[in-house]
Amino acid sequence: xxxVDDEPKPEHAAILRVIVSIPRGRxxxxxxIAKRAGLPKRARLVGRVLGEVxxxxxxxxxxxxxxxxxxxxxxxSRAFRTQVRHLAGEGVLVRNGRVDLLMHGxxxxxxxxxxxxSAPVVRRRSRKSP
DNA sequence: AACCTGACGTTGG
DNA sequence: CCCAACGCCAGGT
Numbered sequence: 138x139x140x141v142d143d144e145p146k147p148e149h150a151a152i153l154r155v156i157v158s159i160p161r162g163r164x165x166x167x168x169x170i171a172k173r174a175g176l177p178k179r180a181r182l183v184g185r186v187l188g189e190v191x192x193x194x195x196x197x198x199x200x201x202x203x204x205x206x207x208x209x210x211x212x213x214s215r216a217f218r219t220q221v222r223h224l225a226g227e228g229v230l231v232r233n234g235r236v237d238l239l240m241h242g243x244x245x246x247x248x249x250x251x252x253x254x255s256a257p258v259v260r261r262r263s264r265k266s267p
Numbered sequence: 268a269a270c271c272t273g274a275c276g277t278t279g280g
Numbered sequence: 281c282c283c284a285a286c287g288c289c290a291g292g293t
């Protein structure tokens with residue numbers, strides 16, 4: 138049977154390391170994370186690893202989206218709503234289950250590439266409706 | 268080992 | 281924008 142403390146996989150560790158390093162208010166795709174973890178073509182593994190992260194562990198799983206910016210869970214599902222709530226909580230706008238990666242994507246923002254991360258494009262922390 | 272499944276990705280119509 | 285078809289990889293049956 139399975140021992141209580143398994144999963145010493147270096148790949149899992151690499152993936153988690155990348156995920157926890159996603160800046161607050163930013164998002165990244167499964168494939169992007171896999172690549173950054175030195176595991177190209179292994180987007181599915183990223184999803185698998187996230188699915189095994191024990192609740193309570195401090196891992197920003199909600200910052201991980203599909204390559205097109207859509208939330209991976211079925212629209213309306215519990216996990217889906219939770220993810221939307223977390224993202225909205227840190228200023229990431231989710232519209233129809235989708236996030237604009239050019240706007241909030243980690244290293245995918247044109248303004249970042251052209252002007253640096255400090256470009257005043259993303260007005261963060263707009264509490265309630267102005 | 269064959270077959271199915273899925274928190275994925277890309278391409279083409 | 282929707283959909284189908286592949287490609288890809290790890291686990292489960």
